[in-house]
Amino acid sequence: MKLERDAHPLNVNSLTPRQIVQELDRYVIGQREAKRMVAIALRNRWRRQQLPPELRDEVMPKNIIMIGPTGVGKTEIARRLAKLAEAPFIKVEASKFTEVGYVGRDVESIIRDLTEAAVGLVKARHLEEVRQKAEQLGEERLLDLLLPSQKSSMGFAADDPDGTPSPAAESLEATRSKLRLQLREGKLDHRLVEVEVKERGLPVGIISGPGGMEELENNLRDMLGGMFPGKKKKRTMKVPDALKHLTQEEAQRIIDMDEVVREAVTKVEQTGIVFLDEIDKIAGRERSAGPDVSREGVQRDLLPIVEGSTVNTKYGPVHTDHILFIAAGAFHVAKPSDLIPELQGRFPIRVELDALTKDDFVKILTEPRGSLMRQYQSLLATEGVTLEFTPDGLEEIAATALQVNDQTENIGARRLFTVMERLLEQVSFDGAEAADRHVVIDAAYVKDRLQGVVKDQDLSRYIL
Ligand SMILES: Nc1ncnc2c1ncn2[C@@H]1O[C@H](COP(=O)(O)OP(=O)(O)OP(=O)(O)O)[C@@H](O)[C@H]1O
Ligand SMILES: [Mg+2]
Numbered sequence: 001m002k003l004e005r006d007a008h009p010l011n012v013n014s015l016t017p018r019q020i021v022q023e024l025d026r027y028v029i030g031q032r033e034a035k036r037m038v039a040i041a042l043r044n045r046w047r048r049q050q051l052p053p054e055l056r057d058e059v060m061p062k063n064i065i066m067i068g069p070t071g072v073g074k075t076e077i078a079r080r081l082a083k084l085a086e087a088p089f090i091k092v093e094a095s096k097f098t099e100v101g102y103v104g105r106d107v108e109s110i111i112r113d114l115t116e117a118a119v120g121l122v123k124a125r126h127l128e129e130v131r132q133k134a135e136q137l138g139e140e141r142l143l144d145l146l147l148p149s150q151k152s153s154m155g156f157a158a159d160d161p162d163g164t165p166s167p168a169a170e171s172l173e174a175t176r177s178k179l180r181l182q183l184r185e186g187k188l189d190h191r192l193v194e195v196e197v198k199e200r201g202l203p204v205g206i207i208s209g210p211g212g213m214e215e216l217e218n219n220l221r222d223m224l225g226g227m228f229p230g231k232k233k234k235r236t237m238k239v240p241d242a243l244k245h246l247t248q249e250e251a252q253r254i255i256d257m258d259e260v261v262r263e264a265v266t267k268v269e270q271t272g273i274v275f276l277d278e279i280d281k282i283a284g285r286e287r288s289a290g291p292d293v294s295r296e297g298v299q300r301d302l303l304p305i306v307e308g309s310t311v312n313t314k315y316g317p318v319h320t321d322h323i324l325f326i327a328a329g330a331f332h333v334a335k336p337s338d339l340i341p342e343l344q345g346r347f348p349i350r351v352e353l354d355a356l357t358k359d360d361f362v363k364i365l366t367e368p369r370g371s372l373m374r375q376y377q378s379l380l381a382t383e384g385v386t387l388e389f390t391p392d393g394l395e396e397i398a399a400t401a402l403q404v405n406d407q408t409e410n411i412g413a414r415r416l417f418t419v420m421e422r423l424l425e426q427v428s429f430d431g432a433e434a435a436d437r438h439v440v441i442d443a444a445y446v447k448d449r450l451q452g453v454v455k456d457q458d459l460s461r462y463i464l
Contacts, residue, residue, distance in 0.1 A: 013086045017043045020084060027080045028073045029363040030354060034066055037351045038081050041324055045087070045271055048322075060321065063306065063346055065279065065336055066328040068353025071412020074328040078275040081326075087271040088118035088264070094327070095281035097298050107301045111311040114272050115318055118264040126255040131247075134254060138247030139183065143176055145193050145242070146183075188239045195242045199231045261315045272323040276302075280329030283338040299340045306346045356413055361398035364413050365389075365420075372420050376428075380439075383432035387424075389441045396446040397423065400454055404464045407457055418464050423449050 015023065020039035021032075028035065041064055048059045066074045075091070082089035090113050097107050127134075182188050237245070282295040282302075305311065308321030327347055336344060356364070365373050366389075373394075377387045401415040423446060427439050453460050 013042065013084060014046055015043075015084065020081075023084055024077060024080055027368045028076050029367060030356065030360045031073050031077065034068075034074075034077055034351045034353050037064055037066075037349055038077060038326065041326070041349070042081065042085055045324065049270070057321075060308075061324040062349050063325040064327070064349040064351060065347045066326065066351055066353060067331050067336065068328075069332070069355060069410060069412060070330050071410075071414040072353045072356055073413070074353060075275075075277060078277075078326060078328065082273065082275070085271075085273060087273055088114055088121060088268050089273045089275070090114045090117055091275040091277060093278045093281075094276050094298070094302075094329075095278045097282075097301070107298070107305055108311045110274055111268075111305060111318055111320055111323075112313045114274060114323070115265065115268050115313045115315050118268045118272065119261060119315060122264040122267060123255070123257075123260050126260055127251045130251050130254045134247050134251035137250040137254075138243055139180065141246045141250070142183065142193070142239070142243050143179055145195065146179055146188070146191075146239075147172075147176060183239070183243075186240075191239045192236050193239060193242045194234050194236050195245055196232050197235050197245065199233050265315055265318055268323070269319050270322055274323055274325050276325055276327040278329055279327040279339075280331045280334045283329070283331070283334035283336070296340060299343050303340075303342050303346070306343065355410075358395070358398045358402050361401055361413065361416060362394050365394055365397060365416060372416055376420065376424055380427065380431065384437055385427070385432060385434065386438045387427065387441065388438065390443070392443040393441040393446055396443040397441075400446065400450050403454060404460055407454075408461050408464075415464070419450070422453065422464060 013020075017036065017039035020042055021035045024035045024039070041062060044059075044062065048056055051059065066077070068074055078091060082091070090110065092110050092113075097105050097110075179188075282298045305320050305323075306325050308319065310317045310319050312318075325347070336347075336350060339347075365371055373387075373389055380387050397416070397419060401419045404419065405411065405415050423441070426449075427434070450464075453463050
């Protein structure tokens with residue numbers, strides 16, 4: 001059965017840059033400039049898709065470097081963008097990679113992982129598309145298991161050659177309908193059935209050792225997995241679990257994996273996004289002597305991928321020409337100009353993130369969906385304790401975080417985590433056992449709890 005589908009729909013998100021920024025605003029405070037840049041980059045993917053093919057191939061992505069101190073939202077922007085993009089996305093730490101020939105991951109694994117992610121994405125969509133059909137088939141198979149005599153002894157009633165069901169078949173069909181109804185009403189949920197399940201082809205971890213073996217093992221498992229498709233084994237499970245299992249099996253059977261892979265590879269090539277975090281950690285051109293892996297070497301390895309080359313993956317060759325790279329780094333010590341010139345040229349867009357202000361801190365505490373304030377409130381609400389933060393309380397928390405950042409080390413918004421944890425330690429400990437179920441966090445409370453620690457610089461170095 002083949003489903004009607006557009007030829008390789010790319011589903012590039014069609015949000016306008018303004019809408020993308022608005023979406024990002026819901027999770028990341030401030031950083032307008034950076035948001036605008038990534039929004040434009042994302043929109044350009046969509047614009048490129050609208051071009052005639054000859055021109056489309058000419059338009060190269062404009063890669064971006066986000067520069068900013070630690071904890072101001074670089075990774076957060078990338079993470080949220082990924083959700084928005086509906087495109088294959090991967091976040092990697094540049095510092096994890098090493099020059100070819102050294103222990104560690106080689107840079108091509110970025111593209112292999114990205115492709116893997118795309119296959120997962122596309123497969124999930126295909127599975128979703130066939131879900132209804134699969135649910136029907138799964139249900140029928142489960143009924144076969146629950147009514148074993150029917151299928152083995154006389155086949156399906158509907159298959160009757162002359163179309164008029166025999167009385168026996170009719171009553172069987174009636175039983176089946178009754179059972180189906182009971183199944184749907186959940187009346188069989190407690191029953192157990194025996195289901196055949198496939199076992200995984202190869203045990204995990206047979207050859208993996210430290211370092212680069214992981215890749216090899218994955219490839220081996222894929223190869224061997226294909227040769228030995230796994231033994232079948234009977235397992236007893238509850239009816240709902242069996243239904244889920246059979247439905248999944250049916251769905252896997254219906255979808256066309258070749259099609260999934262083709263689509264995924266196109267998606268990676270045309271819309272993939274790689275977020276290269278900690279790029280500053282590989283900046284620096286001097287070849288360090290000794291056992292250190294050369295940073296320049298990693299940059300040189302990255303170059304072909306960023307410039308556009310072909311990487312072999314288990315899903316076939318993947319061209320990297322149009323993959324968008326967003327790099328980020330604090331660049332405390334190294335500067336973007338410390339990157340090798342070829343790589344610098346490949347990241348024409350630079351955007352600096354702002355240091356966060358007290359106002360930003362207050363907003364970060366309160367505004368994003370899963371803000372810290374809401375997290376603590378929800379956690380304590382599970383025990384019937386309500387936490388109320390007054391405006392001056394929030395200001396005081398923000399001011400404290402800022403002060404500690406100044407006095408010790410600036411770790412940006414991450415400071416809010418340590419400050420909040422310390423501030424709410426007593427409340428968290430007491431929980432429902434506290435005499436007072438309604439706790440008001442105002443400026444006085446914050447001062448009372450934190451001032452001692454903040455004043456003592458040595459102490460705050462350890463605690464906050
Ligand atoms: N602008 C912001 N808006 C909302 N939350 C933020 C913002 N900046 C930081 N945060 C919070 O701080 C945490 C750390 O931020 P993030 O991981 O983005 O830092 P970073 O800029 O990538 O730092 P690093 O250079 O250390 O990687 C986030 O998980 C988020 O909760
Ligand atoms: Mg980060």
